Amino acid sequence: DAGITQSPRHKVTETGTPVTLRCHQTENHRYMYWYRQDPGHGLRLIHYSYGVKDTDKGEVSDGYSVSRSKTEDFLLTLESATSSQTSVYFCAISDKQGNQPQHFGDGTRLSIL
Amino acid sequence: KQEVTQIPAALSVPEGENLVLNCSFTDSAIYNLQWFRQDPGKGLTSLLLIQSSQREQTSGRLNASLDKSSGRSTLYIAASQPGDSATYLCAVEAAGNKLTFGGGTRVLVKP
Numbered sequence: 001d002a003g004i005t006q007s008p009r010h011k012v013t014e015t016g017t018p019v020t021l022r023c024h025q026t027e028n029h030r031y032m033y034w035y036r037q038d039p040g041h042g043l044r045l046i047h048y049s050y051g052v053k054d055t056d057k058g059e060v061s062d063g064y065s066v067s068r069s070k071t072e073d074f075l076l077t078l079e080s081a082t083s084s085q086t087s088v089y090f091c092a093i094s095d096k097q098g099n100q101p102q103h104f105g106d107g108t109r110l111s112i113l
Numbered sequence: 114k115q116e117v118t119q120i121p122a123a124l125s126v127p128e129g130e131n132l133v134l135n136c137s138f139t140d141s142a143i144y145n146l147q148w149f150r151q152d153p154g155k156g157l158t159s160l161l162l163i164q165s166s167q168r169e170q171t172s173g174r175l176n177a178s179l180d181k182s183s184g185r186s187t188l189y190i191a192a193s194q195p196g197d198s199a200t201y202l203c204a205v206e207a208a209g210n211k212l213t214f215g216g217g218t219r220v221l222v223k224p
């Protein structure tokens with residue numbers, strides 16, 4: 001399995017608090033992604049990165065920010081969490097555009113009360 | 114905007130029967146199509162990747178076909194086993210190395 005670690009695995013927090021999720025990879029892959037998975041909506045791309053300090057928005061980026069200061073780490077931040085951001089968040093990595101599958105972490109289950 | 118659809122949403126078959134899972138997409142301008150498996154509470158595991166120039170890809174009991182012109186892909190799983198019970202997701206990759214996912218098909222293989 002690809003070396004992807006997401007932390008924390010579970011988190012419960014309150015509306016209005018800041019939350020940061022971490023994705024750490026040991027594969028030295030160039031591309032990293034954050035998705036959320038919700039019933040009825042499937043997996044949707046939040047943000048992605050194509051290199052250190054190079055990031056771009058996905059389909060559902062409002063309310064989220066990301067940072068990538070090192071190849072191995074990709075952080076997802078909810079500046080002021082809302083109940084609509086309760087979801088399961090997945091990090092994924094890939095090495096070469098259009099030629100290799102994305103590999104996924106085990107997810108972070110986030111509940112915002 | 115690319116849309117990916119998987120029908121049916123759920124499927125139940127007896128052990129030993131072949132599984133046929135369908136995926137359709139609206140925009141044929143894709144780099145590849147990927148099939149994933151997801152077990153409850155887990156992340157996604159890549160099964161097969163079909164490049165846009167390919168018609169099919171095979172791995173063991175799994176075979177996936179791609180008809181880009183009609184916007185369809187089919188995943189075949191031969192001689193299903195209870196361990197094949199999972200949710201199967203297809204996704205298409207377009208410009209920008211971004212995946213668009215279908216809603217998945219939840220499969221139950223009964224012993």
